[in-house]
Amino acid sequence: MSHFPKIKFSKLGSNSGVAIVAVFIIIAILSLMGGVVTHMVATGSIARTNDLVSEQSFDLVHAGMEYALKRLDDGINPDGDVRYLGSGRFTVAYDDATGKLTSTADVSAMFGSSNPSFSIQGPISGGNMSDCLQVDISGAAMNTIWWPYEIVGAVLKNTCSNSITIASMTVSWTPLSGDNTVIIALGGTSVYQNYSPGAPPGTPIDITDYTINSCSSVPQTRIRFSTELPTQNFNVLYTMSDGSSKNVFYQFHADNEAACLEADLSAAYPGFTNNTRIIGGTLTNACSPPTSIGIKAMRLSWLPAAPIITMSNIFINGAWRWFGIAPSGTLANFFNPLLFSPGQSFPQNYITFNDSIVGRNFSVTYIMRDNSELTVPVNFYAQDMASCLSVHTSGMRVSDKGLIGQSWVNTCPAGIVIDRIRTKWTGLPGQRRLTGIVVNGVTIWNQTTNNDVDADVTDVYIGGGSTATVDRYQFNNPPNNGCFTHTFTMFDGTSLTAPTYCP
Structure with a gap:
């Protein structure tokens, strides 16, 4: 069995001077290390502070430039202006003669400061x-x-x-x-x-x-x-x-004046005595300043063409622009161009014809000073009117010498016009005659006609989605035997035969 030698310790008291020296050496080393660490921490803090100051001054320089350029754009000389923002300020200098614009920032902090300056070439006042x-x-x-x-x-x-x-x-x-x-x-x-x-x-x-x-x-x-x-x-x-x-x-005049013209005829309607006018509408120059436009003529076309009517005058913005005799499709040259400033609107008061326009649809063309054209359709009435008419016979009955209870329904959104009605009957007596037709309380025909002959009634207008009620088909004797069939001819020439009614 092996034995380690015994280690012997000498008493401290016999070497006290060495111990004291060792203690001081240790203290000195620790102090030195603490100073180094403290210096390193402080240095990092100062560096971070300087970075922040630099960033703030950079932002202030650019803020000064934006401020100065805005002042110059507003016509104000910014030379010498000082503005404070946050922890700093900027100062602007502007040289009238050279146009040199300078912005200088000033940001100060406990551990550092920054005063950057930046210049650009601004507008040269008086140079150009x-x-x-x-x-x-x-x-x-x-x-x-x-x-x-x-x-x-x-x-x-x-x-x-x-x-x-x-x-x-x-x-x-x-x-x-x-x-x-x-x-x-x-x-x-x-x-x-x-x-x-x-x-x-x-x-x-x-x-x-x-x-x-x-x-x-x-x-x-x-x-x-x-x-x-x-x-x-x-x-x-x-x-x-x-x-x-x-x-x-x-640019006072558009390259294409018609492109600037807005013609709103959506509210126009047939009116005046015997419905001889197109009433209503608004004309507007939709182009921006300073572009003006002018209408020098108009051309109106209409269908059906028969019976023949002619246009006789055009009245816009409270004044006659044209009068004369113009068949469908004929140019009507204004006395003077109708001029519109940018954004200006005029009422199209009315266009007059020599006879009723009931049952007709129109095409209105505006001819501008530069010969460009704008055409606007004005459809007062349905296309293929007969297809819109529905004749209800279920409520019909005999009353004295008349047939009552028939109704006419317009199933379309646009209006329709009934121009003629043909009544055909069978049965006795052989001398039966139709002597009158009353609709909605108004006598639309008051003559005498034989079997299966057209009655040229006063035109009956039925608005879109509306109904007209027949008060009476009047005969010269009671229609209480035989059967009755009505054929309706519309203003556009289309026709419809209603279901036969047998009392």
Whole structure:
């Protein structure tokens, strides 16, 4: 059996100096380690703080740029503006002469700060005057109230912080004509006037220099012409005193005027004495400013064509636009074009004919100044009227010398018109005659006819989904023997034979 040697320990008291030194060494090592750890923690915190400050200052610089550009767009010089956001601020500098725009941020924190600066090239106030000029044509129009015509309603705006000057203007138009520009007035001041001969289209006009102050607007009072220019669109070239220029297109007339016209005839109806008029409707220029349109003629067609009628007048917006004699499909040229400003509406009061229009459907065509056309169907009545008529005989009976209780139902949504009624009977007496027809309390026929002969009744209109009641088929003697059959001829020539009734 093996034995380990016994380890002997010496007493502490005999080596006390060594122990004290060891303790101090340990304390020093621990202190050094604690300092290192503390430094590392603090350094990380400061680094994170600096990152946050950098991000905040970056955002502030960009906020300053957005702010300054918006102010310039509103016509306000932002130079020197300071705005506080969160824990920092931005300062804007703007150089009128060079257009240089600078945004500087300032963000401070306990362990760091950041002052980044960023510059861009902004609008050069006065360096390129045409860039500063804005021409608002949303309210522009061709004034036709008095002769000659003139462009009015445009607004000239200087968006920069320096004044700008218009030195010349060139006015041209299409379609080209031999007319001239005779007057130009800006801000109520005449800058060009030459009645004879004036300036031909496309010729630069050396106007009296007109200055628009910084960040301000003035009306373009008028551009007047030597005669009427009712169908032209215009280009106006504004040349500034620094030689820069801006062209503006004034589209007063659509490329396809008919595309701008809305003709709502959904509420139109036959009316007036003997139903000789189409009454109602609204005409609208649906195009945006400054596009105007004009109707120069109308053409109406109708079916059935017989019996023949003619159109005699057109009345729109409280005035006669045409009168005469126009058969179906004939062009009716207006006395003067009916002009519509953008968004303007006029009532189509009525169109008159020489005889009743009951039973007819129409096609209404509007011819514009540029010869484009818009056609609108006006269907007052059903197509194939007889297919819409349902004749009910179940309630019929004899009453004295008449047959009563028959009813007529229009099963279609559009109206129908009964034009003639043929009554056929069998049985005795042989001298029976039909002497009258009463419907809805109104006598529609009051003559004498033999068996199986058409009675040309006063036209009976039955609205869509409506019913007419026959008060009486009147005979010269009681119809209490034989059988009776009625055939209805509609206004469009279609016909229907009703079920036979035998008392």
